[in-house]
Amino acid sequence: MSKFIQSNDIHEFLVHNRPLFEESLLNEAVNVRDKINEIHLIGNINLLDNAHNLVLLVVDQKEEEVNSFARKEGIVWAKYSMTLSFKLEWLRAIRKTLWEFLFHFDVLSGKTEKLSDDFYKETSHYNELIDSFINGFFISYSKYKDELIDRQQKLVNNLSAPIIPITPDVSILPLIGTIDTNRANVIEEKVLFEVGRLRIQTLIMDLSGIAEMDNEAIKLFLKLLDGVSMMGSKLVITGLRPEIVRNMIKLDVEFGTKATTKATLQKALQDYLPVDKSSKESNNHLFSR
Structure with a gap:
């Protein structure tokens, strides 16, 4: 992997090292990487942009924005009937790649010996927000699908x-x-x-x-x-x-x-x-x- 651009702020670190982040993410999500262009064409979803936006919202602790982003993603994913297994793999890869970059950030910042309490709080906050995104995404996805099925059933009933x-x-x-x-x-x-x-x-x-x-x-x-x-x-x-x-x-x-x-x-x-x-x-x- 190429050399990291050092920064004292985790948000800036992720912004400056976006190409490396995307490279690592694609290497992690091997089954999704070949589908990126197809997903972009089907639902106009830029997976790499969305992944980067998500991790920035997570490290900035913007809970409302994370939940709003999850709802929008769930609707779009359901609307175009895109495969959930790819989404799950992609989210798993995002989480793993984020932790990898948090480690590199700490190494470059000389913070490899964090106090256990600080490390626990940091990991808990980040994990909670990613879990919140996953939960919000699937609730939004399921709600849209249920409403779609209901509308289709009413149409079928009318035609019956x-x-x-x-x-x-x-x-x-x-x-x-x-x-x-x-x-x-x-x-x-x-x-x-x-x-x-x-x-x-x-x-x-x-x-x-x-x-x-x-x-x-x-x-x-x-x-x-x-x-x-x-x-x-x-x-x-x-x-x-x-x-x-x-x-x-x-x-x-x-x-x-x-x-x-x-x-x-x-x-x-x-x-x-x-x-x-x-x-x-x-x-x-x-x-x-």
């Missing part, structure tokens, strides 16, 4: 039951895919909320895109029919597949007066939408494609 208003009184709920117990609960909550919010008089629920509905989902589906009826809305079900009908028959399920069934969505729209003759011909042409 996309109610489309057609007129002020009539709306369509086209469902596709598989309905399991979890999705059935989501659909029930969303439908009841939207029926009340939009004051839907007639809800056309198209099931032609449903490939499978398990037994528990069918039972929950019946509860949804009860709820919609209790709210004064008329429910029209279209596109029931034969395999789903067979499952309903096995479970002795009957809609009764809870819902009206139509073979197709086209038929339901013809019956429940007030259209003139020209519009009706247009709709027939649309559905015949």
